[in-house]
Amino acid sequence: MNKIKKEVRSLFGEQLRFWRKSKGLSQLNLALDAGVSSKHISFLETGRNKPSREMILLLSSTLELPLRNRNDLLLSAGFSENYSRTLIHKKEMESIRNILEMMLAKHEPYPAIVLDWDWNVLMGNRGYNNMLKWVKSLQADFSNSPNIVELIFDPKGLKPFISNWEEVASSAIQRLHREKMENKNRHEILLERLLSYPGTPSHWRTLNFKKSPGPVIYVEFKIEHVSLKLFTTLSSFGTPIDVTAEEIVIEQYFPADEITRLFFETAD
Numbered sequence: 001m002n003k004i005k006k007e008v009r010s011l012f013g014e015q016l017r018f019w020r021k022s023k024g025l026s027q028l029n030l031a032l033d034a035g036v037s038s039k040h041i042s043f044l045e046t047g048r049n050k051p052s053r054e055m056i057l058l059l060s061s062t063l064e065l066p067l068r069n070r071n072d073l074l075l076s077a078g079f080s081e082n083y084s085r086t087l088i089h090k091k092e093m094e095s096i097r098n099i100l101e102m103m104l105a106k107h108e109p110y111p112a113i114v115l116d117w118d119w120n121v122l123m124g125n126r127g128y129n130n131m132l133k134w135v136k137s138l139q140a141d142f143s144n145s146p147n148i149v150e151l152i153f154d155p156k157g158l159k160p161f162i163s164n165w166e167e168v169a170s171s172a173i174q175r176l177h178r179e180k181m182e183n184k185n186r187h188e189i190l191l192e193r194l195l196s197y198p199g200t201p202s203h204w205r206t207l208n209f210k211k212s213p214g215p216v217i218y219v220e221f222k223i224e225h226v227s228l229k230l231f232t233t234l235s236s237f238g239t240p241i242d243v244t245a246e247e248i249v250i251e252q253y254f255p256a257d258e259i260t261r262l263f264f265e266t267a268d
Helices: 002-022 027-034 038-046 053-062 067-076 091-106 126-138 148-153 165-182 188-195 243-247 258-265
Strands: 112-115 121-124 217-223 226-235 249-255
Touching: 002 038, 002 067, 027 038, 027 053, 053 067, 067 243, 091 112, 091 121, 091 243, 091 249, 112 126, 121 126, 126 217, 148 165, 148 188, 165 188, 165 217, 226 258, 249 258
Parallel strands: none
Antiparallel strands: 112 121, 112 249, 217 226, 226 249
16 A cells, blocks of 8 residues: 555656756746745655645646646546546537637638647638638548648648648647657657658657747648648637636638738638
């Protein structure tokens, strides 16, 4: 029994140490920010002290951890989760869905989508759905994957229609690698699937630390005789209290030239 308790404490200590270091904080820095002693932080990391639920929530807040990771810290110390994970289609999420639908509608006629933790498309506006429908009409065996990144990599998805595919795909897979660094099991299966597609460079298997992600991504589509140039931005909810709501990402596409702007504004 004592051995089990020690293992539980060690797991929590390892996770606390990982997050502290990932934020660039010393034990003293974290202690000062949280209003506790550096000795207590040290004892928590080594397993000499067992954290209380309140202490874990305090340190998680001080470290500004995502809600999913706050739950993970609690579980690693033997406590139950503190933050709910409500599926987007549930009644409790109706207000969130209404906000998302309003955001998508306000972005018309340009494409916009809502993505989950795994980069699956949960919702799309008319601009996005019409463009996807157009692409599907040109490719009879178009992929039925709901995952936006997989569609970018799949030769039966969007890949043949993206003129600057290598730039877009490289940016996407580097982002997945960075997200996996913070959550070691995240995207593991997805990354293997992407790397198995023909034409995917082998050096994309690891994170390129020299390449920092830019604030926007430019995507150039070539669909039949039409060339569309767009840039995308990602946004999320600022102060959510639910894991699902926090992990939702809204991707909005904006015209990068006059031809693209006129195309979408006159599409109907």
